[in-house]
Amino acid sequence: MVATTNPNKVREIRQLLAGAGVDIVTLGGWPQLEAPEETGQTFEENARAKALYYAAATGELTVAEDSGLAIDGLGGAPGVESARFGGVDLPYPDKFALIDAALRTAGNRESAARFVCALALVRDGRVLFETRGTVEGRISPEPRGTGGFGYDPIFFYPPYGQTLAEAGDAKAAVSHRGEAFRKLAAFLESYE
Secondary structure (H helix, E strand, O other), X not given: OEOOXXXXXXXXXHHHOOOOOOOOOEHHHOOOOOOOOOOOOOXXXXXXXXXXXXXHHHOOOEEEEEEEEXXXXXXXXXXXXXXXXXXXXXXXXXXXXXXXXXXXXXXXXXXXXXXXXXXXEEEOOEEEEEEEEEEEEEEOXXXXXXOOOOOHHHEEEOOOOXXXXXXXHHHHHHOHHHXXXXXXXXXXXXXX
């Protein structure tokens, strides 16, 4: 069970786990479940807590991830607060504007940054596998591209010379989520 309701993440994860020999179900099968509060100080703590919670609630082999954008010029913010940065309901273009204003104030508009994805796989109250994926880049001075989702339009990936929102299908080859879920796929292929 992939513990997310984000359709963009589900689509990416399905593609990344396509060859792992597992049937994927999502939280859509348990609409009554409320999301646990994310109180961890790290991506790993949040991923583990969500995986333990959803595995206990569903009885399924469960993977949960926590991911976000860490910007050096903002002391690692928004970090684990990426989805809630500026408010849960604040549209991403407005989040981009907040980041740009903060980086202007800090005098570092094109700060180094990274996307981080931590995941945990849980069954029967036991953490079976944990990993982390990262991708290094910098903040683009303006949003570019219409692909991807979340912070992709402001994350410039130097080897591609473009933002991840401009990278199209090439994003999965280098993304933080791609790295973490490829590691999970390798684990699942040998898991009994």
